[in-house]
Amino acid sequence: MHNTLLRSAQGLTLVSLLVSAGLQAQSIHYSGKAQPNAPERLEPVRLALTNANVLDVKKGELLKNRTILLKDGKIESISTKAPPAELDVQDVNGYYVLPGFFDSHYHGHGQDAAWYALESGVTTIRSAGAMGMKDMAFRDAVDNDYFPGPDMVATGVYVKRHLKDDALEDPRLFRFMNVELQGEENLREAVRINFDRGADWIKTRVGGNTAGGTADAFWLYYSEKEIAAIADEAGKHGGKIMCHIQGEEAAIVAARAGCGTIEHGQYITEKGLQAIKEAGAVWTPTYISTEGFLLPHDDYNTPTARRVAPWILENQQQMLARAHEMGVTMITGVDTEYAPDSVSRIAGEINAFIEHGGMTPLDAIRAATIIPAEVFGMDDDTGSLEAGKEADLVVVERNPLEVPMNLHNPMMVISNGHVVVPFRSPYPGLDGRPDRSY
Known part of the structure; x- marks a missing residue:
């Protein structure tokens, strides 16, 4: 939104990009959970979300099987193209993505x-x-x-x-x-x-x-x-x-x-x-x-x-x-x-x-x-999923236009390009999930 200070270009990211286990959010933000080696500032992820059904809240349309590219805290693109090789990839399993x-x-x-x-x-x-x-x-x-x-x-x-x-x-x-x-x-x-x-x-x-x-x-x-x-x-x-x-x-x-x-x-x-x-x-x-x-x-x-x-x-x-x-x-x-x-x-x-x-x-x-x-005069920055807007999004398992009750159970949340709830896969291959017991 305001960006009154320069963003840090160094330091650890908010998430640990695990080679075989997907994305894991750090747990440093609950009170008393700051860690000695944590970054002073959090660097947004560079990430491609693939196999996503995207809800266009303006047109009222579901865009099927899209790839969403996230860079520098923004949505770079939403398309049917394959993600570039330099980005980390999270397959969201055909789940539904809507604005935060x-x-x-x-x-x-x-x-x-x-x-x-x-x-x-x-x-x-x-x-x-x-x-x-x-x-x-x-x-x-x-x-x-x-x-x-x-x-x-x-x-x-x-x-x-x-x-x-x-x-x-x-x-x-x-x-x-x-x-x-x-x-x-x-x-x-x-x-x-x-x-x-x-x-x-x-x-x-x-x-x-x-x-x-x-x-x-x-x-x-x-x-x-x-x-x-x-x-x-x-x-x-x-x-x-x-x-x-x-x-x-x-x-x-x-x-x-x-x-x-x-x-x-x-x-x-x-x-x-x-x-x-x-x-x-x-x-x-x-x-x-x-x-x-x-x-x-x-x-x-x-x-x-x-x-x-x-x-x-x-x-x-x-x-x-x-x-x-x-x-x-x-x-x-x-x-x-x-x-x-x-x-x-x-x-x-x-x-x-x-x-x-x-x-x-x-x-x-x-x-x-x-x-x-x-x-609030923020529609140039957020409120819908479009290229150039902030990477604020929620992933849910079922079509929210048909089963809106499943909005109570986000399967992934990204805010300002930071993964705050890592993708929750139904498959046993995704392990290394963060400890949420606190």
Whole structure:
């Protein structure tokens, strides 16, 4: 994405290219697993994937028996030609290759969470205010090959009334340690600080919270004028804003005030969806996180969440279908921390768009790939498999247009040209697999 530093031309690669055993990802990226002889920067593979069925998400076509050449972190070509002799070759056994997924509402912290996201096929994330200013640092580490991904759309400090520890992220925010962040000029200042530090988008809150702890779900957290000031200031810096909402009124206010994307909407109504559509905004339902309300190990498992889950699940299912019928643009987001016990993943959101939203598998996959790439202005770099784009791809065993549930089980993941999940062959000849027991 940004490439603010020169890439290293030396050092060990992310993968060990085994003579007879295929590709093996290194395990240095889990916390505490750095190794003394590991490279400071990771060199993308030079690799040919052969016998691949490639999903063209733009045209909606499957390109049969293709060879994908990967060099310097990019897709060099997709063709029916034999691979050049100088490249390492991985036969993917007629499996299906599609673009890496977008998690447009990511709450992960640190390297472990990013690795769990990568393993599920996520190669691009948008921070949802979980990392403070660290999300810019993470983005730059990925851009400069210190970490294989996912690419980060950074939002910096979450613009909300109570900054708490986020007030420590920049000395200019110290004055909000003891007072609420509110008022149009104060909110503009917080936006300016975020962009001064390198943010790409801004996250703010328009409505309350469902799981408890931060305002009733139906309350308006900021006024329409305050949200409009945040959106206007972000626009001056070339950015947009993502807006947390739950109910109808907050959705209408967010849409009218200029929010680029509207997040959640567990109590949203058709009237709220209509406002989103008329404003040309985008809905990130994060439905799969709502399913997690009923799981004992979920990030949002509170008594309040468990109590309201039956109703909001029914409502969101109905609204997913209605939004699709109305032509509301939707993109995928998980809305969890990717903690060790978290199980919600983008594959679940894709399948919810199909099962409850009435989307075709192709449309649901587009909502996880090319559409968010367009929303974030990244479609020249990623979101589809084309020559010249980043080598962000997922390999699955069965045709995802016929069996979309198998998106839950990637057989290979490559992010920015780095093999993060080595090809999982059904044949016993491929051994030397990495130790994933940690």
